[in-house]
Amino acid sequence: SQTIHQWPATLVQPVGSPLSLECTVEGTSNPNLYWYRQAAGRGLQLLFYSVGIGQISSEVPQNLSASRPQDRQFILSSKKLLLSDSGFYLCAWSVLARNTDTQYFGPGTRLTVL
Amino acid sequence: GDSVTQMEGPVTLSEEAFLTINCTYTATGYPSLFWYVQYPGEGLQLLLKATKADDKGSNKGFEATYRKETTSFHLEKGSVQVSDSAVYFCALSGGLTGGGNKLTFGTGTQLKVEL
Numbered sequence: 001s002q003t004i005h006q007w008p009a010t011l012v013q014p015v016g017s018p019l020s021l022e023c024t025v026e027g028t029s030n031p032n033l034y035w036y037r038q039a040a041g042r043g044l045q046l047l048f049y050s051v052g053i054g055q056i057s058s059e060v061p062q063n064l065s066a067s068r069p070q071d072r073q074f075i076l077s078s079k080k081l082l083l084s085d086s087g088f089y090l091c092a093w094s095v096l097a098r099n100t101d102t103q104y105f106g107p108g109t110r111l112t113v114l
Numbered sequence: 115g116d117s118v119t120q121m122e123g124p125v126t127l128s129e130e131a132f133l134t135i136n137c138t139y140t141a142t143g144y145p146s147l148f149w150y151v152q153y154p155g156e157g158l159q160l161l162l163k164a165t166k167a168d169d170k171g172s173n174k175g176f177e178a179t180y181r182k183e184t185t186s187f188h189l190e191k192g193s194v195q196v197s198d199s200a201v202y203f204c205a206l207s208g209g210l211t212g213g214g215n216k217l218t219f220g221t222g223t224q225l226k227v228e229l
Contacts, residue, residue: 032215043220
């Protein structure tokens with residue numbers, strides 16, 4: 001069966017510090033990978049997605065970046081965090097099957113920028 | 115662009131009450147529709163889905179029917195339990211440039227079930 005891991009689970013960082021969040025998927029090959037952010041009391045916003053190694057697309061302009069160095073690894077980064085980067089970051093994976101692309105989510109990382 | 119509208123919460127019910135959470139959508143083409151559930155402090159779990167008009171998704175006593183004519187995907191459960199307390203998200207799936215599918219989410223509806 002497939003599993004998705006995210007770490008760290010919780011992170012508190014000062015403004016201006018760097019960020020690296022990691023997501024890995026097990027039990028599947030060549031998944032589509034996604035990073036979402038959930039701000040407090042709001043819905044989820046797609047930040048980045050990747051359909052293959054080294055292929056990254058951004059949905060919204062921001063000071064975050066993403067990389068996919070391996071097939072089942074997806075990393076979210078920032079060189080300098082802003083207060084507005086606080087939120088709950090969720091990684092998701094999907095594989096097209098029967099013309100449906102269901103996304104499955106990891107446990108999330110709660111980031112607080114102070 | 116695509117959008118999903120959910121009823122405002124929080125919704126507070128007594129145990130064994132009937133639940134309806136309304137969801138309507140705007141989309142081009144024929145998206146797949148989903149309900150996800152988020153328990154406190156956790157990620158999202160897929161609750162049910164429907165991929166075409168008139169499909170009914172069901173899981174754990176929850177049901178939702180894909181109504182193309184009313185562009186709706188309302189979530190229902192006949193008898194809620196305290197353990198159903200969570201935030202429920204309606205979402206639709208649309209294509210992304212270069213592959214993959216983007217989920218567009220509603221803002222979520224918080225459900226609280228009391229004894």
